[in-house]
Amino acid sequence: MKTKKIYNTDKSLPLSEWVREEVKGIKRTKKVLELTSYLKIKKVGLNVNDSMGSFLFQGNDVYNNQLITSLFSTKGGLTGKSVVDIIPQNFYKTTITFTARTLINSSWINSKDEYKIKTI
Secondary structure: OOOOOOOOOOOOEEHHHHOOHHHOOOOEEEEEEEEOOOOOEEEEEEEEOOOOEEEEEOOOEHHHOOOOEEEEOOOOOOOOOOEEEEOHHHHHHHHHHHHHHHHOOOOOOOOOOEOEEOOO
């Protein structure tokens, strides 16, 4: 039988906040098309100027890995706290976060585990 270690992570930064640090406070000025499908334009939206795409994820736990974790070449119609613009300053953070979220499969043992940044 396997055992599971439980840690106190009150002082650790959630991964979902860490990946957003570089884009906080940056104004969105780059015009992009928001699409409802590949043929229908919803409206013209705004992205961060150096944006290379968008990273969509939900929550900060393993359960949501397989439900909503995607990379997009544009913002499209994506809005809300679950979307992070990918810019050169956070490129490594978004690739690390995307990799961690897509490599770990959810099970009844780890589904409520949360992603945290280790403080040194």
